[in-house]
Amino acid sequence: MRSADLPEVRSLHLFQTMKEETFDSIVKAAYFQTFPDHVVLIEEGEPADFLYVVIEGRVELFAHANGRETSLAMVSPIGTFILAAVLKDAPYLMSARTCQRSRILMIPAEDLRAAVDQDKAFAAAIIRELASCYRAVVKDHKSLKLRTGVERLANRLLRYHHDQGGNGSLSLPYDKRTLASLLGMTPENLSRAFNTLKPYGVTVDGGTVRLHDLVALETLAKPNSLIDDRRI
Amino acid sequence: MRSADLPEVRSLHLFQTMKEETFDSIVKAAYFQTFPDHVVLIEEGEPADFLYVVIEGRVELFAHANGRETSLAMVSPIGTFILAAVLKDAPYLMSARTCQRSRILMIPAEDLRAAVDQDKAFAAAIIRELASCYRAVVKDHKSLKLRTGVERLANRLLRYHHDQGGNGSLSLPYDKRTLASLLGMTPENLSRAFNTLKPYGVTVDGGTVRLHDLVALETLAKPNSLIDDRRI
DNA sequence: CGCATGTTTGACTCGAATCAACCACAGTGG
DNA sequence: CCACTGTGGTTGATTCGAGTCAAACATGCG
Numbered sequence: 001m002r003s004a005d006l007p008e009v010r011s012l013h014l015f016q017t018m019k020e021e022t023f024d025s026i027v028k029a030a031y032f033q034t035f036p037d038h039v040v041l042i043e044e045g046e047p048a049d050f051l052y053v054v055i056e057g058r059v060e061l062f063a064h065a066n067g068r069e070t071s072l073a074m075v076s077p078i079g080t081f082i083l084a085a086v087l088k089d090a091p092y093l094m095s096a097r098t099c100q101r102s103r104i105l106m107i108p109a110e111d112l113r114a115a116v117d118q119d120k121a122f123a124a125a126i127i128r129e130l131a132s133c134y135r136a137v138v139k140d141h142k143s144l145k146l147r148t149g150v151e152r153l154a155n156r157l158l159r160y161h162h163d164q165g166g167n168g169s170l171s172l173p174y175d176k177r178t179l180a181s182l183l184g185m186t187p188e189n190l191s192r193a194f195n196t197l198k199p200y201g202v203t204v205d206g207g208t209v210r211l212h213d214l215v216a217l218e219t220l221a222k223p224n225s226l227i228d229d230r231r232i
Numbered sequence: 233m234r235s236a237d238l239p240e241v242r243s244l245h246l247f248q249t250m251k252e253e254t255f256d257s258i259v260k261a262a263y264f265q266t267f268p269d270h271v272v273l274i275e276e277g278e279p280a281d282f283l284y285v286v287i288e289g290r291v292e293l294f295a296h297a298n299g300r301e302t303s304l305a306m307v308s309p310i311g312t313f314i315l316a317a318v319l320k321d322a323p324y325l326m327s328a329r330t331c332q333r334s335r336i337l338m339i340p341a342e343d344l345r346a347a348v349d350q351d352k353a354f355a356a357a358i359i360r361e362l363a364s365c366y367r368a369v370v371k372d373h374k375s376l377k378l379r380t381g382v383e384r385l386a387n388r389l390l391r392y393h394h395d396q397g398g399n400g401s402l403s404l405p406y407d408k409r410t411l412a413s414l415l416g417m418t419p420e421n422l423s424r425a426f427n428t429l430k431p432y433g434v435t436v437d438g439g440t441v442r443l444h445d446l447v448a449l450e451t452l453a454k455p456n457s458l459i460d461d462r463r464i
Numbered sequence: 465c466g467c468a469t470g471t472t473t474g475a476c477t478c479g480a481a482t483c484a485a486c487c488a489c490a491g492t493g494g
Numbered sequence: 495c496c497a498c499t500g501t502g503g504t505t506g507a508t509t510c511g512a513g514t515c516a517a518a519c520a521t522g523c524g
Contacts, residue, residue: 026357044458065378066454072373084370090464093370119410123355127348127362133315134366136314141304141373145416146297148479176503184377189480191504192424208505222298226276230436380511408471421512423472438521 005055007034008106012078012219018122022115024201028134029111034103041096048085048092050106053078057102060093060178073136074099074174083130086112094197099178101105105179138228146227149185153193155219155228156183161211172207237287242336244285244310245436246361249352255348261343266335273328273336280317280324282338285310289334292410303413305368306331307407315362318344331410371459378459381417385425386453387460388415389434393443400446404439424430 006027009015015023034039041052044063052059057077072094075081085092086109095228109224161170165167172179180190194204201213211217225232238259241247247255248464251364271277283322284373286292291307307313317324318341348355375384393402404411412422426436432452433445443449
């Protein structure tokens with residue numbers, strides 16, 4: 001891989017604390033590849049051959065069943081995906097496709113597992129990463145089971161708003177059909193949910209959303225740190 | 233703790249491969265306690281003081297938001313819960329209560345984290361356990377997003393049927409209101425879902441369910457190993 | 465027996481998916 | 495410059511799955 005990218009990868013939490021020699025062994029075994037937009041990287045059910053690290057671009061994780069499809073998560077730089085499958089040497093539970101031109105680091109599963117075995121600090125980092133991923137899914141699951149579509153949208157808007165500086169305006173990071181699928185609703189329903197939020201001071205102009213009445217929106221959304229806070 | 237219980241705990245995957253001395257250190261620090269039925273052990277939001285191991289009985293994991301409540305999982309012997317919170321030293325995302333008189337091993341979070349740091353084999357076991365928990369939630373999440381209530385019930389019945397020997401009959405492991413909550417529906421709706429499955433050869437008598445036409449039920453349920461198989 | 469709990473049924477409401485049409489806009493090519 | 499087209503988004507009408515509320519029913523237990 002390009003040596004210019006090394007520091008970037010090394011700075012990822014997952015790779016920060018590991019021994020130099022373990023990092024080297026992984027880097028030597030890994031592949032760097034650039035993919036165009038809308039390329040399917042993996043499909044659910046396939047054996048877990050690689051751990052993927054998104055360096056540039058964006059990847060969507062999604063799944064199929066009974067003829068339906070849903071988005072499960074978006075991975076932005078610098079983030080990994082399909083870690084659990086690789087560690088368990090089990091089939092992927094999700095498919096992945098680029099939603100932008102993306103540069104991706106692919107670490108062979110064998111080499112990753114060897115590195116975990118050899119490097120205590122790396123094992124500790126893996127545990128932290130896995131625990132975080134686990135808690136993220138639990139939060140999504142709680143959100144889906146305990147909230148209506150409008151509530152999920154309201155809380156998602158508050159989250160983006162907070163992440164982007166909280167100055168009353170935010171831009172949606174994905175197109176609306178993707179956001180709808182992430183939130184567990186149809187595009188039509190998302191559109192209606194935005195309309196439902198209008199009386200609470202939410203105005204939409206393309207991908208730009210303005211929140212004119214944070215108090216009202218929060219009263220409706222009832223944000224809950226145990227669902228919405230990505231840090232804990 | 234009672235020394236009679238040690239082998240049982242030691243035989244749990246999580247504790248099987250660890251060094252004798254690490255196991256001892258954990259056992260020394262741990263508390264053994266018996267709780268009556270319907271006791272709340274932890275509440276979401278509390279700091280993660282203990283890892284819990286169910287030795288006897290059964291524990292329900294559940295969560296609240298916006299005045300609603302939902303079951304997230306049931307833990308049977310020998311199983312652990314709240315592992316991720318303990319490892320991350322973060323607040324619990326779920327509450328837990330006994331649904332039977334239960335004997336429970338409580339391992340102080342500090343001691344558990346110390347054991348993970350000291351014992352490579354234990355760290356590896358923790359990684360496997362965490363990865364399994366992660367994949368279990370992903371499967372639940374996929375089920376909820378991709379299936380209707382009737383489909384979720386049909387697949388759950390097929391799972392219990394398979395687990396219990398697959399002889400055409402199964403007994404529901406929990407009462408119906410709990411099962412309903414686990415499946416993300418109301419008790420009323422579960423009752424109707426059973427009725428919907430009648431034409432597919434499903435008859436219910438209390439907690440006993442008979443599957444008279446497996447082919448028909450499977451055609452409806454479309455079971456999917458990437459959602460329903462608990463082993464992978 | 466009387467009471468509590470869990471379950472089922474029925475009527476109704478509500479949230480969400482579906483189907484279809486329409487709109488806005490960007491990119492293309494005449 | 496303007497029609498043509500494809501895409502993403504919105505709107506409306508309708509259907510459907512699921513929740514709510516209320517009542518009936520079953521079961522088990524003191």
